[in-house]
Amino acid sequence: MHHLRLKLVLFLFGISACVYGQSSNYASWKDLDTVRFKSTIDSVSSLNIQVKELSKTNKEAALKLCSHALKIAVKIHDLRGMADCYNNMGIIYKNLGEYSVALNYHLKALNLRMIVGDKKLIARSCNNLAVVYGHQNELIKALEYQQKGLKIKEEINDINELAISYANIGLIYSDQKNHKMALEYFFKALRMDIRLKDSIGISFDYKGIGTEYYNMGNLELAKLNQEKALKFKLSMKTVDKELTDLYNNLANIEADNKNFSSALNYYQKSLELNKLLDDRKAVAISQANIGATLIDINKFNEAESYLNSSLKIAEEIKARNVRMSIYELMMNLYGKTGNYYKAYESSKMFKKLSDESYQTNNFEKLNELGIKYETDKKEKEIKLLNKDKDLKTIEIAHQKSVRNYFVGLALIILISTFFIFRLYKNKQKDNVLLKEQKEEIEIQKKSITDSINYAYRIQKSILPSQEHFYEILPQSFVFNKPKDIVSGDFYWLHETSPFKYSSVNSKVLLAMADCTGHGVPGAFMSMIGVELLNEAVNESHSPAKILQIVDEGIRKALHTNNIDSKKDGMDMALCAFDFEKNVMKFCGANRPVYRIRNNVLDIFLPQKTAVGFSEQGFVFVNQEIDIQKNDAIYLFSDGYADQFGGERDKKLTTKKFKDLLMSLQAIPIREQGLELEKFITNWAGSRQQVDDMLVIGLRV
Numbered sequence: 001m002h003h004l005r006l007k008l009v010l011f012l013f014g015i016s017a018c019v020y021g022q023s024s025n026y027a028s029w030k031d032l033d034t035v036r037f038k039s040t041i042d043s044v045s046s047l048n049i050q051v052k053e054l055s056k057t058n059k060e061a062a063l064k065l066c067s068h069a070l071k072i073a074v075k076i077h078d079l080r081g082m083a084d085c086y087n088n089m090g091i092i093y094k095n096l097g098e099y100s101v102a103l104n105y106h107l108k109a110l111n112l113r114m115i116v117g118d119k120k121l122i123a124r125s126c127n128n129l130a131v132v133y134g135h136q137n138e139l140i141k142a143l144e145y146q147q148k149g150l151k152i153k154e155e156i157n158d159i160n161e162l163a164i165s166y167a168n169i170g171l172i173y174s175d176q177k178n179h180k181m182a183l184e185y186f187f188k189a190l191r192m193d194i195r196l197k198d199s200i201g202i203s204f205d206y207k208g209i210g211t212e213y214y215n216m217g218n219l220e221l222a223k224l225n226q227e228k229a230l231k232f233k234l235s236m237k238t239v240d241k242e243l244t245d246l247y248n249n250l251a252n253i254e255a256d257n258k259n260f261s262s263a264l265n266y267y268q269k270s271l272e273l274n275k276l277l278d279d280r281k282a283v284a285i286s287q288a289n290i291g292a293t294l295i296d297i298n299k300f301n302e303a304e305s306y307l308n309s310s311l312k313i314a315e316e317i318k319a320r321n322v323r324m325s326i327y328e329l330m331m332n333l334y335g336k337t338g339n340y341y342k343a344y345e346s347s348k349m350f351k352k353l354s355d356e357s358y359q360t361n362n363f364e365k366l367n368e369l370g371i372k373y374e375t376d377k378k379e380k381e382i383k384l385l386n387k388d389k390d391l392k393t394i395e396i397a398h399q400k401s402v403r404n405y406f407v408g409l410a411l412i413i414l415i416s417t418f419f420i421f422r423l424y425k426n427k428q429k430d431n432v433l434l435k436e437q438k439e440e441i442e443i444q445k446k447s448i449t450d451s452i453n454y455a456y457r458i459q460k461s462i463l464p465s466q467e468h469f470y471e472i473l474p475q476s477f478v479f480n481k482p483k484d485i486v487s488g489d490f491y492w493l494h495e496t497s498p499f500k501y502s503s504v505n506s507k508v509l510l511a512m513a514d515c516t517g518h519g520v521p522g523a524f525m526s527m528i529g530v531e532l533l534n535e536a537v538n539e540s541h542s543p544a545k546i547l548q549i550v551d552e553g554i555r556k557a558l559h560t561n562n563i564d565s566k567k568d569g570m571d572m573a574l575c576a577f578d579f580e581k582n583v584m585k586f587c588g589a590n591r592p593v594y595r596i597r598n599n600v601l602d603i604f605l606p607q608k609t610a611v612g613f614s615e616q617g618f619v620f621v622n623q624e625i626d627i628q629k630n631d632a633i634y635l636f637s638d639g640y641a642d643q644f645g646g647e648r649d650k651k652l653t654t655k656k657f658k659d660l661l662m663s664l665q666a667i668p669i670r671e672q673g674l675e676l677e678k679f680i681t682n683w684a685g686s687r688q689q690v691d692d693m694l695v696i697g698l699r700v
Contacts, residue, residue: 040072040076041080041081043072044069044072044073044076044078044084045084047065047066047068048066048085048088050065051066051069051085052088055091055092055095056240056277059095059096062088062092063092066085066088066092069081069084069085070082070086074666074667079115079116080113080116080118080121082112082668083112083116083121086108087109087125087128089102089105090103090104090106090109090128091128094128094132095241096280097317097319099135099136103133103136106125106128106129106132107129107674109125110125112668112671113125115474115668119152119155119156120153120156120161122152123148123150123152123161123165124161126145126148127146127149127161127164127165127168129141129145130143130146130168131168134171134175137321139172139175139176142172143172146168146172150162150165150169153165159192159196160198162192163198166186166188166192167186167189167201167204167205167208170182170183170184170186170189170212171208174208174212174215177215179212179216182208186209186212187209189201189205189208190202199235200242202229202232203229203230203232203233203236204229206225206226206229207229207242207245207246209225210222210223210224210225210228210229210249213225214249214253219256219257222249222253226246226249226250230243230246230250233246239273239276239277241282244269244270244273244277244279244286245270247266247270247273248289250266251264251265251267251289252289255292255293255296264293267286267290267293268290270282270286270289271283271287274286280313281313281314281317281322284311284314284317284319284326287306287307287309287313288306288307288310288322288326288329291303291305291306291326291329291333292329294306295329295336298336300333300336303333307329310322310326311326320353323353324350324353327347327349327350327353328346328350330342330346331343331346331347331350452485452520453485456486459486459490459526462527463491463492468493469493472493473493473508473698475669475670475699475700476696476697476699477669477673477674477696477698478491478694478695478696479677479693479696480694481639481680481689481693482518482692482693483519483639483689483690483691483693484518484519484520486520486522486523487518487526488514488515488516488517488519488521488523489512489513489514489518489637489639489692489694490513490515490526490530490694491510491511491512491696492510492511492513492530492533493508493510494509495508495509496509496541507541507576507577507578508576508577509537509541509543509546509575510574510577510635510696510698511533511573511575511635512635512636512637513526513570513571513573513591513637514571514638514692514694515529515570516569516612518691522692525569526570528553528557528558529550529570529572529611532549532554533546533550535549535553536549536550536553542576542587542622543575543576543585543586543587543620543622544587544620544621545620546587547574547611547620548619550612551611551614551618551620554569554570554611569611569612569613569614570611571589571590571591571610571611571638572588572589572590572591572611573586573589573591573592573635574586574588575593575633575635582627582700583624583625583626584624584625584626585622585623586623587606587607587620587622588604588605588606588607589606589609589610589611589620590606590607590608591635591636591637591638592604592606593625593633593634594633594661595627595631595632595634596631596661596662596665597628597631597632599662599665601661604625607620607621627700629700631700632661632665632669632697632698632699632700633700634661634695634696634697635696636657637691637692637694639693639694640657640676640695641656641657643684643687643689643693644684644690645683645687649687652683660676660679664676669697669698669699673697676695680693
């Protein structure tokens, strides 16, 4: 049971050493509405420092102050300041146990820091994302981001933070029960922190080492290292999450050593500090651990009170693992007190919340409680029957009647058995045949799926990579969401000369295409389209001329004079940008282009034909459009606006799509792609995607 206690606190170590800076004075949060802030980068930086300090004592106030800082950063286009605000919000929401919200803010911070190009801050964001994924038990992603951050720190030789990455990777291996690897990384971190004379890090490392020895069953070394950690922590005279974890860990060790009085003392200290820090999840865990210890010393009423209080908090914050552990403790409590009904009810809740492997480990215990509950129930029924003699007499008479009835029925059953057996054998043969057919279908399905996945890799390889796209157009995004594995929508990018975005004479060709159909047929058309565009650009840089060449190429390749192929083709928007002359040439086939300038949306309409099945000899014509700095340009297929969803299960419509784009103009262009993805996911809900989606945006 005490290993259960440790499991509850394992990922509550946190990585405080990597996310908070120096303290400073700050305004009272109650007076924030009356405070006037200067719109400068210095003020954003100063406010973010205050947010870090304030979050230690008042998270609500810290969030409010951070929102003020974010508004200023957005207003003055301070990308670094915006990233710091998102990072601080992610840390606060992580400490509040709202991990999905925290993850969203940390991803925003990482994207902005990648644009800014500060590798040290990129590594910190990777570290913070790993911590949140760890809390969500997504250990593979947690390890992936920790290793990304570690690689960057090694590249820039960031010695001061290498120890943090080592310790965090140790935590992940610990949760995977790979104690050997966990100890290896904790000792790496300890050696680095001793070299740096980092008391915070040394305390953290000793705690991690003690935890691993505990998990390996070595209570003596576990206690020794936890006490070393506590000694360093108390010398710093700070009250934080780290201190509460140490008290909790020492309590677990004392409980396993049967020193229950000492264990309760440590648990109470941990509980008081968690309440002071307003960490609701940690409060629930401390109360559960106190309840477990009170069960051990047979103080069942007090134990039940603590467990109920813990369960209430865990349900409010939706802490699934904590709830599961509490129900397991309640199973133990009610089993000891003989309340088998409540024990059985607790076991059912535990079974519902447990994963498959955990259910297997506790299967016998659940059955035992279930049998006790059913036995208790039947004993009560028998007692009631014994008290009522008349009812018993009636029951005996009824049993005799039933016996005589079954004697007559037995002959009928005997005769019927032969025919039933024959039917059973025939059905067995049918089941064998059905099983063979099912297996054959599954093999065929796997083969088809593998082929489509391979086709996806081929299709992805012919499209511009994300790195290449952002190198040519750094202020841009591509939101590409196929309906199936492969897509009928595709995009194409070409630089007409050695190109850097800030250079003069920079010219770029950008195309967005929506092929007939989706899935595999659409993917085939997209590959033909990319190949024809690559050939056409060698002959001309005019969008109209390129569409003319692609149109003729499709008709030639697919023999569109034949009746069956007259509807094979694609809609396309093709733009040629000349950033020196501030001109964009556009030619469209059934797909328009939007330009948003100073919160005004202009629509440039295409020609009413499709590439590949236009009338023979159709002439495409360019439109010359002026562009200015900060103009937003959008190319898109019809899949986004055609998606069904919302409360009434209606199409999103082009009008709502335009309104959505207008509402996103205040945020960076790269972040707009993320918001588009988030919006359409919420809009569609559980509804099936109706078509491929492709939206491309860029800021001039």
